[in-house]
Amino acid sequence: xxxxxxxxxxxxxxxxxFKGALISLMIxxxxxxxxxxxxxxGASAKRSKFFLFRxxxxxxxxxxxxxxxxxxxxxxxxxxxxxxxxITGSVIRPNVYVIGVIALSINSGAYTTELIRSGxxxxxxxxxxxxxxxxLSNFQTMKLVILPQAFKRIVPPLVSEFITLIKDxxxxxxxxxxxxxxxxxVIGNTYFDVMSPYTLAMVFYLAxxxxxxxxxxxxxxxxxxxx
Amino acid sequence: MIKLKSxxxxxxxxxxxxxxxxxxxxxxxxxxxxxSGSGKSTVLRCINGLExxxxxQVLINDTPLIKDDEKYTDLKLKMGFVFQHFHLxxxxxxxxxxxxxxxxxxxRNETEAKDIAMKYLKRVGLEEKALEYPSKLSGGQKQxxxxxxxxxxxxxxxxxxEPTSALDPEMVIEVLSxxxxxAQEGMTMVVVTHEMGFARTVADRVIFLEDGQxxxxxHAEEFFANxxxxxxxxxxxxxxx
Numbered sequence: 001x002x003x004x005x006x007x008x009x010x011x012x013x014x015x016x017x018f019k020g021a022l023i024s025l026m027i028x029x030x031x032x033x034x035x036x037x038x039x040x041x042g043a044s045a046k047r048s049k050f051f052l053f054r055x056x057x058x059x060x061x062x063x064x065x066x067x068x069x070x071x072x073x074x075x076x077x078x079x080x081x082x083x084x085x086x087i088t089g090s091v092i093r094p095n096v097y098v099i100g101v102i103a104l105s106i107n108s109g110a111y112t113t114e115l116i117r118s119g120x121x122x123x124x125x126x127x128x129x130x131x132x133x134x135x136l137s138n139f140q141t142m143k144l145v146i147l148p149q150a151f152k153r154i155v156p157p158l159v160s161e162f163i164t165l166i167k168d169x170x171x172x173x174x175x176x177x178x179x180x181x182x183x184x185x186v187i188g189n190t191y192f193d194v195m196s197p198y199t200l201a202m203v204f205y206l207a208x209x210x211x212x213x214x215x216x217x218x219x220x221x222x223x224x225x226x227x
Numbered sequence: 228m229i230k231l232k233s234x235x236x237x238x239x240x241x242x243x244x245x246x247x248x249x250x251x252x253x254x255x256x257x258x259x260x261x262x263s264g265s266g267k268s269t270v271l272r273c274i275n276g277l278e279x280x281x282x283x284q285v286l287i288n289d290t291p292l293i294k295d296d297e298k299y300t301d302l303k304l305k306m307g308f309v310f311q312h313f314h315l316x317x318x319x320x321x322x323x324x325x326x327x328x329x330x331x332x333x334x335r336n337e338t339e340a341k342d343i344a345m346k347y348l349k350r351v352g353l354e355e356k357a358l359e360y361p362s363k364l365s366g367g368q369k370q371x372x373x374x375x376x377x378x379x380x381x382x383x384x385x386x387x388x389e390p391t392s393a394l395d396p397e398m399v400i401e402v403l404s405x406x407x408x409x410a411q412e413g414m415t416m417v418v419v420t421h422e423m424g425f426a427r428t429v430a431d432r433v434i435f436l437e438d439g440q441x442x443x444x445x446h447a448e449e450f451f452a453n454x455x456x457x458x459x460x461x462x463x464x465x466x467x468x
Contacts, residue, residue, distance in 0.1 A: 135300055
C-alpha cells in the first residue's frame, strides 16, 4: 500500500504540499476575517428594532446553515460568472480562489452571526442597567461594556470556526482550486499512489489545526485574567 | 425632589405596583419595606426609569421623567442607583469602573475623573483596591465600590435596591455603615431593604408596601414602635426577632 512512500516523500513534493497548505490557511483566514465582518452585520441585523432587518438576518442564517457548504460553493461558482455577464455584458473566466473565499466567507458569516448574537445575549442584563443608571447611551454601553465582555466569550468558538474553515476549505478543490487536498491528489495522480500523499496531507492539516488550538488555549488563559 | 403620581406598573397580567403615590423631599431618608413581591423594588426602579409605569407620572424636581425626552438623561443623572447584585463591570479594574461614566458622560478628563474616583474610593475605605478587578473583591467590597461608582456622578439622590441582600452576614455592616455616613452627610436616600435595624435608626420615614400598594407610611420611630395596620404588625412580628 505504501510501497511508493520513499518516492513520494521528496523535497519538491513536500514544498508542493506546503504551498497547498499555505493556500488553505490563507483562504480560511480571509474567510474568517470577512465572515467576522458579515457576522457583525448579521448580528446587528438580528438585534435590530426593525422587523425587516431581523427578518433578513434570520433568512441569511437559516439558509446558509440549512444547506450544504459544497452546494453553496458550486452554486456561487455557477452564478457569479453569469451575474458578471448579465451586468457587464462580457464573459469572464472566474478566479476559483476568489469564489472560494467569497463562498466560505458567506458561510462563515452565518455561523459568526449566531456566535456574536449569543455572545451579546449572554451578558447579564444588569450590565445594561448599571450602564443606563450611569447615563451611558445604548451605543456607549455596547462599545464600552457589552462587546468587550462578549468578545471574551466569542473568541473560543471563533477559533473553532477557524479550524472548521481550514478543513472545509478542502471543498473548493471541487471547483478547481489547488489547495492542500488538491495538491495531495495531484501528487497521487503522478505516482499512482494516493495513500502516501493523503496521509501527508492529514499531517499538514493536523499541524495547522493543532497549533491553532494551542495558541487559542494560551489566548483564553490570558483573556480569563479578570474573571 | 421626587414625586410619584398614582403610578401603576404591570408585568403581563401581574400588577406589580398598584396606584402608588409618594413624595420624597430633599435630604430625606426613606425606607421601602414589605414582603417579597410587594412591589417595593419596582417602585424604586420606576423612580429612575429602569421600569416605565403604564399609568401615572414620575416627577424629578417637578419635571416629568419621560424616555426620549431631551431632559431624560439629565434627570437620570440626578439619581444614583445601587443594585442588589452590584453589577460592576467585570472586565475593568475598580478605578476604570469609577471613571468610565465620568469620562464618557460627564466629559471629565482622565486626571480629574481619577481624582474624583480616588476621593470616593477613600470614602468607602477601598483606595488600596483601585487597581484590582472586581472578581478579586468580596461582596461587601463590591457593593462599596458600586456605591462609590454612583457617587462619582454627583447624584442628588441615591436609590438603593436591597443593597445588602446578596451579602454574607458579616459583610452587611460595612455596607450599612457607608450608607449611614452618607445619610449623615445629608444625602437624599430611598432604600429598599430588609434591614429593619437600619430602617429604624437611619430612616426618617418608612413606607410599608404589600401587593403593590402602600399600606402604611409613617415616621420610622413611630412605625416600629406602634404600627397602625394589622398587616404591618404581622410583617414586623415575622421579621423582628
